[in-house]
Amino acid sequence: MALIVQKFGGTSVGSVERICQVAEKIKGFRARGTDLVVVVSAMSGETNRLIELAKQVQGEPDAREMDVILSTGEQVTIGLLAMALKAIDVPAVSYTGSQVRIVTDSAHNKARIQHIDDANIRAELTAGKVVIVAGFQGVDEQGNITTLGRGGSDTTGVALAAALKADECQIYTDVDGVYTTDPRVVESARRLDKITFEEMLEMASLGSKVLQIRAVEFAGKYSVPLRVLHSFKEGPGTLITLEEGASMEQPVISGIAFNRDEAKLTIRGVPDTPGVAFKILGPISAGNIEVDMIVQNVSRDNTTDFTFTVHRNDFRRAEEILRQVAESIGAREVAGDSKIAKVSIVGVGMRSHAGVASKMFEALSNDGINIQMISTSEIKISVVIDEKYLELAVRGLHTAFGLDADTATEDHL
Amino acid sequence: MALIVQKFGGTSVGSVERICQVAEKIKGFRARGTDLVVVVSAMSGETNRLIELAKQVQGEPDAREMDVILSTGEQVTIGLLAMALKAIDVPAVSYTGSQVRIVTDSAHNKARIQHIDDANIRAELTAGKVVIVAGFQGVDEQGNITTLGRGGSDTTGVALAAALKADECQIYTDVDGVYTTDPRVVESARRLDKITFEEMLEMASLGSKVLQIRAVEFAGKYSVPLRVLHSFKEGPGTLITLEEGASMEQPVISGIAFNRDEAKLTIRGVPDTPGVAFKILGPISAGNIEVDMIVQNVSRDNTTDFTFTVHRNDFRRAEEILRQVAESIGAREVAGDSKIAKVSIVGVGMRSHAGVASKMFEALSNDGINIQMISTSEIKISVVIDEKYLELAVRGLHTAFGLDADTATEDHL
Structure with a gap:
């Protein structure tokens, strides 16, 4: 059975309504017989709210404790999305980064993934469940909660896709793909069907902020086919691949x-x-x-x-x-x-x-x-x-x- | 060195200001040379906010996922309190229920503590740190997040005091002790210096809701001296003991x-x-x-x-x-x-x-x-x-x- 890792960002899960929409979308995929691992971010605004709270307590928040606090944002979303799926009869289960376990180094606030235990997720997939994983977070060897830094949920998605040897990693965003340039500047800008990792890296670092650079690098390194799609509009999106076409x-x-x-x-x-x-x-x-x-x-x-x-x-x-x-x-x-x-x-x-x-x-x-x-x-x-x-x-x-x-x-x- | 477990409820940590006040209070205790383990609840209102969110997604929220969501409330508080302590130069570190580990059965939403690994906490205390532990939560043998049900933070405090053989478990609340009766009804009601576990159980179950019954039972069973005090007023509070005096x-x-x-x-x-x-x-x-x-x-x-x-x-x-x-x-x-x-x-x-x-x-x-x-x-x-x-x-x-x-x-x- 095909296995796809999907990642939904903060805007896509920014409200109860949207979380329910995402659940319906996932149900549609499941109906086509695909195994799914879904990575989600914190609801939009939540991460900033938590950072504000921390800064009020400590001007320069302690890095370890900041991760303890920040990681709750994604943890709420995974629970809500798993509930939304169960509410429409899709078997689902949530996993925090440390439950998976997504093992990182101990560089709090900007940790790097070192390895992922895929045993738990595989068992849940075999049991027929959609597995919802908290993006952006992991756990170090000592059991401390870590976060990957802003945009780290993309990296989580790609890393999971690599670890699980998924057929594709789909990043759902508020744009329907990668464009030849910013459509706000050039009206006739065109969505690209395909782009190479190298091109995507150059585009991303130059300001087309559709994907996090780290995620693209990671996908390139492990040859994970990456697709950028719109969360709530139908369409093929843009596939980022190794092929030069x-x-x-x-x-x-x-x-x-x-x-x-x-x-x-x-x-x-x-x-x-x-x-x-x-x-x-x-x-x-x-x-x-x-x-x-x-x-x-x-x-x-x-x-x-x-x-x-x-x-x-x-x-x-x-x-x-x-x-x-x-x-x-x-x-x-x-x-x-x-x-x-x-x-x-x-x-x-x-x-x-x-x-x-x-x-x-x-x-x-x-x-x-x-x-x-x-x-x-x-x-x-x-x-x-x-x-x-x-x-x-x-x-x-x-x-x-x-x-x-x-x-x-x-x-x- | 004396070891005290202190528990601060949702109202005591209900705002950034109050969290900072609690930190000052803890600093004062430390200065007197006491080892401290501090258990905190979610900031007041937070648990209800999360329950509301969940209910909007699923009328009868899935019990396992509800615990994933609810446990974030305390997780935010432990991070904030650890930061507040560091901000005033008190070495501190936070622990979630699963990091401790506080092992419970798998009865989500109303789990019962089965045992507590005290190794991590002891090591942190030895290293001179104040250990902040998330109340109300634990982890089952399979690694699922569990919660102990409303008021479970009192139980966490008592259970930790028992596991660590603490000299006293102090429950900080919005009253300065246990009274002979409700002072709103009888103006001349008196704060009791001491009360037995049995009496406290009868008082609690009859409506003097200062402490959770489960926590009192637990304290009685493991002979943990329990003291009820006001979070922000000085005073000896009421000691709940085995002695019949x-x-x-x-x-x-x-x-x-x-x-x-x-x-x-x-x-x-x-x-x-x-x-x-x-x-x-x-x-x-x-x-x-x-x-x-x-x-x-x-x-x-x-x-x-x-x-x-x-x-x-x-x-x-x-x-x-x-x-x-x-x-x-x-x-x-x-x-x-x-x-x-x-x-x-x-x-x-x-x-x-x-x-x-x-x-x-x-x-x-x-x-x-x-x-x-x-x-x-x-x-x-x-x-x-x-x-x-x-x-x-x-x-x-x-x-x-x-x-x-x-x-x-x-x-x-």
Whole structure:
């Protein structure tokens, strides 16, 4: 019998009505003869309520105790969903992370799954039950309750699918799949039937926050077919797989991601000596600031310019650190800009197609958009542009790479 | 080092402020060099909120899943209290029922504790920590979460005190001890310094709902000294012990309990044949109606009258069943009265003192109160009277048995 692991997020189980809707959906699946393990998050709002409560008691809540408190959110949902299933005559049973047992390391609030005992779940499936598992949580070897960090329920779903060798892990969300780009920006954005893990990782990390990166990495590592679907609308969703889909229809570019949350910092006239990059980024990293893009061009007159991007929230702090660095290494000046946006084209197809970059730059040029930074990877090209051109750039690229809904249909003819 | 188990109920931990107050209180105890295990309930209102949520999903919530949901209430409190202690530099750690492990049978919603592993708690105490344990919950041999039923946190406290051989189990409540009677009825009611388990059981079952009966029984069985105290007021509270306190000062009667929740039913002219009591009470019991007092007097003309009391909520249903019974056994008539009250005097001293009953009846007679039913046990005499005389009766008896605050002081001189 086919085994599917399904994961429903906080919004999908955000009220009693929705929990009952999810139960009906599960009943439908069962009727088609599928074994089901269902992972759920806390009801939407509940995790934040618990965090607030904790912060009122202790400004920086103790990590172990925070997990004790947070894990109750999912625990309530599993009980309610199991009840909702029983209420419509579907045999069901709930499991907390520690009951399963989902064994993690002891890094409270951001624990990593180490192994999963599948014996209990297998026995319940054999007994004909739908097994409801609390997402986001586990237990360490000492029996302490742990949580996987925000979005950890996706990871729980994938990890269970891997442990149980499930046929598919389905992540139910409030979107009906992964799109070529954000439909709020490009009206003709198209739902993708398939995308590779690599592409999904690039899309996710660039701001298409449909799935948690860790879950996608995990699914890729263990070759778990992952499908993103809408909780309450019918449809095939988007399948995330290993295959590169070498068929003719596969477009060179799968999607366009963008991000408005970054700011750019440049340190100019840096003496071009070995170790200077470390001298610049060391203090930034020591200040716990994450750096995204880094660009350094060849030197001129024995000095070079060094540019990188950080989250906008860290902009002022990074700028301050950088001024001190500039002084100590004898650089000329520090410049910063927080009104930027990053636009990326992503697709495994670009590996085998030349001219993808030039096509991208041409499209931007046609729209009169100046490129401030460029960075590339195997399956991605990112550019930083003035924030005000973001929508223009995304729409132009979407059309240029044949991703618009109409064009796509023609492509398939 | 002395070891004390303290239990704080839902009202005592009903808000962030109160949890912090409890933490301060615990810090004070620690400063006096006591090892502490603290049992807490869910924040007040939380258990009802969870029950409501469950009932919306499944009219009659599945018992196993109900326990999964309900147990989260205490789990949140243990985390918050541990945080509140750490925030004021008291080393603390939280334990759920299943982490301890508090092993129960599998009777969900009303599980009974079978044994407690004290290894984890002992290790934490040795490490210098205050151990916070979730009340009301446990785990069965199969790893299912169980709950002990309403008021189960008192039982958890006593059971832990017994398992750890604690010097005392302190139950913190919203009253500062056990009183000779309800101070809302008798202004001169006095807090008792001591009371025996037996007396406490009679007081509790008769309506002085300070402690859960199960917890008192448990404490008595394992000789755990139990103390009732006010959560936020200083004072010695009331100690519940095994000793009968044979000193001169010990009054004959410890307290006066009463109950307005009962109704009385009489079946008259019952043929006085063997098995007739069962024929009457069998159907009542089959209807799941609990019977409290039962009085049958000697027969007259080969017929007898049979009277018993039930909870007022069951009055109409019991009356209906009784009418059918009366017909089938050929009894003369059925009469009922829900405007009654039960008043009881309780005290281990009455075992060795003659004339307690007659003193009670004399006091009632002096106030012109007619006695409708009488029932006695080793350490208790209960009468049923017209509800309207309840306060008059309780005050009269309180004075007659020398329980008034002033009189008592004189006694001690």
